[in-house]
Amino acid sequence: MDCVVCTSVPVILRPPRNTICGACYEGARSIINLINKLESEKKGSDTSPPNSCKTLVDVSRWVSDRKDIENVLKEEASFLRTGFFTALKDQIHTDIQLKPANNGLSLPAHRALLAARSQIFKNMLDSDVCKAAPTDTITLSELNYEELECLVEFLYTGSLSKEKMEKHVYSLSVAADKYEISYLQKFCERQMLRSLNSSNALDVLEISDICSYISLKETALNFIVKNMEDIAFSARYDQFALKSPHLCVQITRASLMEAKKKMISL
Ligand SMILES: [Zn+2]
Known part of the structure; x- marks a missing residue:
């Protein structure tokens, strides 16, 4: 069938060029339904009326809006990520040391960031305030140096390379569970499911x-x-x-x- 959507050269088709194949028809219906479903599920959305996506022109506008939102989110993520990670790499105002198993080399970090990322770290550091001489080291005896380095990178950037994730997913899962870092738990779960x-x-x-x-x-x-x-x-x-x-x-x-x-x- 000569379909005006998926034929590679639709201009050669005879006017009025209004035939559409079954696959393109089903695809168009399902994407319009999906967009309307996503829009109606969106909490607090009262700007667009129900079933506001009716034609493929609406679909194209919706996709383009999502692309704009994605770009803004990427910029935000990059802004948040680079600031903290640079402070860590350059050791700007780091105020605590993290030690891996077997008394290995320690890594510097920021108390405030650890407390913000994990309730368990927060409790450890809070209880510290009562002591006369607050501790300046936390030992994570379940991780080796390389694993600890990955955990710290994740806490600062919210992400890890595929290579590091594949290598350390099990130990990071255990750490995420122990220190109640729910986003890392989700991240590890996704990786294990994929692989x-x-x-x-x-x-x-x-x-x-x-x-x-x-x-x-x-x-x-x-x-x-x-x-x-x-x-x-x-x-x-x-x-x-x-x-x-x-x-x-x-x-x-x-x-x-x-x-x-x-x-x-x-
Ligand atoms: Zn088609």
């Missing part, structure tokens, strides 16, 4: 169990059950069974339920 595969599913299950990521734990468990053959005969499963027998019980039960479901559907 879930047969070789890391048991690690993801373990961490999501420790850190109470309910939905991620369910996803990892379902993934393991579906890929049981690859996972159960791996060497990693032997170590896992010794370390986390309660999770092995959950895997066995979930596998049996899955097998039962398959039997019924046959």
